[in-house]
Amino acid sequence: MEKDILLLQKTDLFKNLTAEQIKTLLGICRKVTFPENEFIMKEGDMGNSLYIILEGTVEVIKSLVLSDMNEDDSQEAVKNKVFTKIDERSHAVFGEIALLEECKRTATIRANTDCILYEIKKDDFLQLVETNCNLGCKILLNLARIVSARLRKADEDTIKLTTVLSIVLRESSS
Numbered sequence: 001m002e003k004d005i006l007l008l009q010k011t012d013l014f015k016n017l018t019a020e021q022i023k024t025l026l027g028i029c030r031k032v033t034f035p036e037n038e039f040i041m042k043e044g045d046m047g048n049s050l051y052i053i054l055e056g057t058v059e060v061i062k063s064l065v066l067s068d069m070n071e072d073d074s075q076e077a078v079k080n081k082v083f084t085k086i087d088e089r090s091h092a093v094f095g096e097i098a099l100l101e102e103c104k105r106t107a108t109i110r111a112n113t114d115c116i117l118y119e120i121k122k123d124d125f126l127q128l129v130e131t132n133c134n135l136g137c138k139i140l141l142n143l144a145r146i147v148s149a150r151l152r153k154a155d156e157d158t159i160k161l162t163t164v165l166s167i168v169l170r171e172s173s174s
Helices: 002-010 019-026 122-131 133-172
Strands: 029-034 039-041 049-055 057-067 076-087 108-111 115-121
Touching: 002 019, 002 049, 019 133, 029 049, 115 122, 122 133
Parallel strands: none
Antiparallel strands: 029 115, 039 108, 049 115, 057 076, 057 108
16 A cells, blocks of 8 residues: 555645545545556547556557548548557556546547556545545646646647648648
């Protein structure tokens, strides 16, 4: 249990929590295993849980819709792109949006190796927040920071893509 407490204290979601608060949090965590190449979540599926990597590596995959120039424009080929790989050393969490709202998963996560994860279900999390406001407030503030950082990164990526597209369009029209 001490190993898990230390690991959870290193994740951004549980930053600045005491060992006692982590023990309380462990009460709603469930260890789950996924063998290599198994899907943990699929983009577009409804989500209701967050995951924390204890052991193993996962890859984050997004669907890209690309129109093939040789095909009729009404036919679109869907390609999958591995955006990143994350493991226990990164102290990453994924699926965090599902704790805030009922929505579709924004990416596919596949086990790149055999994985052991902690799973936190939305209903268990919300009950914890209601019964332990101090702990819930700390976690929600950390969650807001994570979502904010990811939103900033997405905004930066959008600006970069828009800039590249503008350059390509300007050069192609010359």
